[in-house]
Each structure stands twice: as C-alpha cells, then as structure tokens.
Amino acid sequence: MDNNGLFQKFVSFTASVHQITSDISKDVKAESLTPVQYKILEYIAVSQPVTLSEISECMHMSMPNTSRELKKLSEKQLCDRITDPADRRRQGITLSAAGESMMNEAFQHIGVRFAERIAHLTGDERKEIEQALDLLQQKVFY
Template identity: 60%
Template sequence: MDINSLFYKLMSFTTSVHRVTHELSKDSKSDSITPVQYNILEYIAVSQPVTPSEISDCQYMSMPNTSRELRKLSEKNLIEKIIDTEDRRKQYIRLSNNGEKMMKEAFVTIESRFQNRIQNASKKDLEDIECAIDLL
C-alpha cells in the first residue's frame, strides 16, 4: 500500500466532505444566527453536552471568541449552560428547547437534500456508504 497515495485520497475525501456539507446545509440555518453560531449549534446538537473548550477546539476558535458566541447564543435562548455537580468550575453546554427546535428544522432541510442525493443509490451502495461512515 502506498501511504502517500492514501494520504492524498484522505485529503481529497475531507475536501469533498466540506463541499458536500456546504451543499447540504446551504440556506438551512435561521437568519437570526450567524454561520459561526450555526456551526456551534450543529456541533452541540450532535455531541451534547459539550464543554466550551471542546467547542473551541472543534470549531478552531479562541476561547474568548467561543465564550462571546456562547453568550450570544444564550441571550437568544438557544443554549443552556449546566454546571458540573462535582466540579463547579466546569460547565457543559446543551441546546435549549428553542435551540432543539431550530436545529430540528435545519436537519429536516439537510435530510431532504441528502435523500435527494442518494435516491438512485442501490441497496448495496447504501450499505457500503454506511460501512465506510462507520469505519471512519
């Protein structure tokens, strides 16, 4: 196996993932939030509860910027902060009911676009895609 070739396939794959993610989620977010805030909400939706440092790391944001965006999302009543009962310095972030509703609406749009993309895939292709996703 050529490791260099495998690496370039990985780079091509990750670039494609970003492109497809953009195509699927384009115009699916509410106009009341910024793209950065949407990305944070999307991450929280699939990983909650999360810590601010996990958000900062995953979104390639500084902690001050992450804190500012989390404050804005909290002011919009889209997230809730939960204090760890064992370590009161530690916070967890999860979606509020309003945040859950907003992300559910966005995911309905994204799922519809995904369904359109795979509508002609065979059962075998779908099984292969699922296996590949599980592997990655």
C-alpha cells in the same frame, strides 16, 4: 498503496466532505444566526454536552471569541450552561428546547437534501456506504 497515496485520497475525501456539507446545509440556518453561530449549534447538537474548550478547539476559535458567541446564543435562548454538581467550576453546554427545535428543523432540511443525493443508489450500494462510513468512523475519525 503507500501512506502518501492514502493520505492524498484522505485529503481529497475530506475536501469533498466539506463541499458537500456546505451544499446540503446551504440556507438552512435561521436568519438571526451568523454562520459561526450555526456551526456552534450544529456541533453542540451532535456532541452535547460539550465544554467551552471543546467548542473552541473544534471551531478553531480563541476561548474569548467562543465565549462571546456562546453568550450571544444564550441571549437568543438557543443554548444552556449546565453546572457539573461534582465540580461547580465545570459547565456543560447543551441546546435549549428552542435550540433543539431549530436544529431538528435544520437537520430535517439537510436530511431531505441528502435523500435526494442518494435517491439513485440501490439498496446494496446504500449498505456499502453505511459500512464504509462505519469503518471510517471506527478507524480514522475516532
């Protein structure tokens, strides 16, 4: 397969990932959160500690908008800023205990929906998917 064909499959795959992610995470966020705030918390949960610029880049948001959303999340006591002792200008952002609890609950609901999606698969098929995900992570999404 040439690079263009492979790229077209990649585009199709990533579009499917976005659709499935939307489907299985529908209605799992707290009512008090906007979709952007939930996505920020989700990113922090899987990547913490993160910096303001990392969140901004990942969310495709300007630094001022990212900062404003983080301030709102801090006011809701869902995330904390940790100052780097080696460089007091650097801050890492992590989930607070309340944020951890909220995201654990959200991930439990998503996990149930994921389990329903793969319930029909055999053990061998699940192993193949796990290996395919590992390969994608190592070779494409590193």
